[in-house]
Amino acid sequence: MKVFAKITIILLCILLASAAAATSYYFIATRGTHLETEKFSLAQNCAVILDNGGNKVSEINFSQKHKTVNFAKIPTCVKDAFISAEDKNFYSHHGLDYKRMIRAAFTNLRAGSFKQGASTISQQLVKNTQLSNEKTLTRKLKEIKLTRQLEKKYSKDEILEMYLNTIYFGHTCYGISEAADFYFGKEPSELTIPEGAMLAAVIRSPNNYSPFTNSEKCLNARNSVLRRMFTLGKISESEYETAKNQPLPQPRETSFSSDSYLDAVYEEFQNLPLFSPYKLREGFRIYTYMDKTMQEYISQLTTDADRSGKSLIICDNQTRGVSAYYSTEGNLRRQPGSAVKPLAVYAPAIEENLISPCTPICDEATDFGGYTPANYHDKYCGWVSVQDALAQSLNIPAVKILNELGVEKSCAYLQKLNLPVLDTDKNLSLALGGMTEGFTLPELSAAYATLANGGQFAPVSFIRKIESEDGEILYERDPLPVRVFSSDTACLTNKMLRGCVQTGTAKKLNTLPFEVCAKTGTSGTEKGNTDAWTISYTTRHTVGVWMGNADNGLTNITGGGLPCHYAMLILKKQYQNAVPKNFTDDPDIVSCTLDKIAYDKDHVLRLASQNQPTATTFTQLFRKSNYPKDQTSDLITGSYSLRLENNAVIIDLCQTEYYNYLIKRENKSKTTTIFEGKANQSFQDSTVKVGEKYVYFVRPYFINDKGECVYGDEFRLPAVIIPKKPKDIPDNWWER
Structure with missing residues (x-):
């Protein structure tokens, strides 16, 4: 017992000492910490937008659109939505919910990570308005102290009012007044049960739960709040059933500014996860990649042939920054059509060593297990090279290659390019850009910039950095490229897409005095087209053009038409003073001389023999890993045979596709040339005489690039004697 008593005393002393130490640390860490009541109201601030030269291009004045709403004008159902979602015991605790904190601690310990929070509405208000965003013990202790002060100074209704007037709702909206106007075009007093529940759901993660950027997640989160409101008795069952079936709001034209580039800056800004938006309420500067000259140019660019909406983008390949962006339809997701072929089919297949640019493939009507794609106007070309199939945007070869590559593997490459594909779209029609949602113009342009950057991907961005009013760097972009394709794969794909410009569907760009790679794409039906694309790039910039209508109104525009013309105009303007450098060859690319006869006749890739005539060869590029x-076989050493048919000598030749032949005949000690030139598999000598002996000499040759005859060895064939014809025997020989 004495031992137990001693242990107990020791433990109590340790606990008391720990408590004393913790208390001391608390008072030391929070010394001088007090509420700054002026921070409960938004400061008079603005965000200044600057171009790539540091020049001011626009300003966002948050204080002008912010209005504080009186607590009495906020519907009860809206207040209940936030309390149900964030802090059901709000009116019963004194700022700190100890039971919830203990429960959250155990949950996080079991999970081994931060899975559940325990901050009350009072704590959130303090954290958002009074403290930095750092996650440290000192900050947490300050939060606790300030929360106690808050609860002593203000009533619960006052705390909830300040909370609702300062909480961040995404899309640069602070407070319920801005949120009600932005999402619903309403005053807060007009908000309904499902609308209040949606706003309560959005604040959990504005970047992830916005109805305008992720409607499915938003709907699930809203309905979860409604279910909790029903469970807590805040709404009736009928109200719950009615509310959860209400649709989410749709973006309104007044929700966005009229400037496409600034719209994109705002959208990117609100999706940056690296800092608390509350840090930015005191004013800040946003530095962009905007090239003001090119931005003004594409914003005003139009042609007499315009007959649909359009989106235009210029990306700097080195910085992955957007130099200029303009859209009449918004940043829509659209079906890419054939513009996806290089990214989903050809580059991945080259990377997997399934094809090379010159690989022969048969373009013919094909049934892929019930899927029967067709070419444009149902025209088929027979055997073509892979590079020609891409240049002419033939559909059947693309589907054949994807079928060999595998849809899952293709989708894995697209995922690395930040071009995710829905599970329902994972089928062979992916080769032709058939998908439910598709991609945005910035997304597709960023993927093509990967090829211009040797196979390394990084998403494009509008924002370079953000500074606070006093010069503190709050965010600085540091794109970390991820390798998707080997540099030699990118090199070969670039050459293929250069072919699209030289002889293919993007040939409108071939008038430019510098190297351009491009791919076009068109989506639609027999009644008309909904999407027309041209994505082009040089060594310095990627230029993307999309044409179509947000309401899917049909046009007759194709990717190789007006979009390609727009791309040509933009590139011409971009390089009016200095042209970009040409693309360079990769050291892992090899040049091989191939047998053209085997390629054309047997549709195989075979190295030419050492002595093969140059006229029967051609040179192509390959990856070192896949040539x-x-x-x-050595053509110059062929084999020949001789036979008699109907008193004529027939010499069977070989490799006549490759060589000409010189044939001599010896008869009665006299040698004469009886044939010289191109033969067709065999040569027939019908000038022979019965009973005489003949010896034939065969010598292959070809004419080189200088016009000279290059002869092979002469072959002597066995001597042949032309037999005498037997006398005819009369039918009635027995009667004689």
Whole structure:
């Protein structure tokens, strides 16, 4: 017992000492911490937007659109939504919910990570308005102290009113007044049960739960709040059932500014997860990648042939920054059509060593297990090279290659390019850009910039950095490229897309005096087109053009038409003073001389023999890891045979596709040339005489690039004697 008593005393002393130490640390860490009541109101502030030269291009004045709403004018159902979602015991605790804190602590310990929070509405108000965003013990202790002060100084209704007037709702909206106007076009007093529940859901994660950027997540979160309101008795069952079936709001034209580039800056700004939006309420500067000259140019760019909406973008390949952006339809997700082929099919297949640019493939009507795609106007070309199939945007070869590559593998590459594909779209029609949602113009342009950057991907961005009013850097972009394709794969794909410009669907760009790679794409039906694309790039910039209508109104525009013309105009303007450098070859690319006869006749890739005539060869580029190994046998050492048919000598030749032949004949000690030139598999000598002996000499040759005859060895064939014809025997020989 004495031992137990001693242990107990020791433990009590340790506990008391720990408590004393903790108390001392609390008072030391929070010394001088007090509420700054002026921070409960938004400061007179603005955000200044600057271009890539540091020049001011716009300003957002938050204080002008912010209005404080009196507590009495906020519907009870809206207050209940926030209390149900964030702090059900708000009116019963004194700022700190100890039971909830203990429960959250155990939950996080079991999970081994931060899964559940325990901040009350009072704590959130303090954290958002009074403190920094750092996650430290000192900050948490200050939060606790300030929360106690808050609860002593203000009533619960006053705390809830300040909370609702300062909480961040995404899309640069602070407070319920801005949120009600932005999302619903209403005053807070007009908000309904489902609308209040949606706003209460959005604040949990404005970037993830906005109805305008992620409607499915928002709907689930809103209905979760409604269910909690019903469970807590805040709404009736009928109100719950009615509310959860109400649709989410749709973006309104007044929700966005008229400037496309600034719209994109705001959208990117509100999705930056690296800092608390409350840090930005005191005014800040947003530095962008905008090239003001090009921005003004594309904003005013139009043609007499315009007959739909359009979106235009210019991206700097080195910084991955957006130099200029303009859209009449908004940043929509659209079906990419054939513009997806290089990214989903050709580059991945090259990377997987399934194809090379010159790989032959048959373009013919094909049934892929019930899926029967067709070419444009149902025209088929037969055997073509992969690079020609891409240049002419043939559909069947693309589907064949995807079928060999595998849809899952293709989607894995697209995922790395930040082009995710829905599970329902994972089928062979992906090769032709058939998908439910599609991609935005910035997303697709960023993926193409990967090819211009040697196979390394990084998303494009409008914002370079953000500074506070006093010069503190709050955010600075540091794109970390991720390798998607090997540099040699990117090099070969670039050359193929250069072919699209030289001879293919993007040939409107071939008038430019510098190297351009491009791919076009068109989506639609037999009645008309909904989407037309041209994505082009040089070594310095990627230029994307999309044409169509937000309401899917049909046009007759194709990707190789007006979008390609717009891309040409933009590139011409971009490089009016200095042209970009040409693309360089990758060291892991090799040049191989191939047998053209085997390629055209047998549709195989085979190295030419050492002595093969140059007229029967052609040169192509390959990855070092995937060049042909088979080689045509030494042509100059062929084999020949001789036979008699109907008193004529027939010499069977070989490799007549490759060589001309010189044939001599010896008869009665006299040698004469009886044939010289191109033969067709065999040569027939019908000038022979019965009973005489003949010896034939065969010598292959070809004419080189200088016009000279290059002869092979002469082959002597066995001598042949032309037999005498037997006398005819009369039918009635027995009667004689």
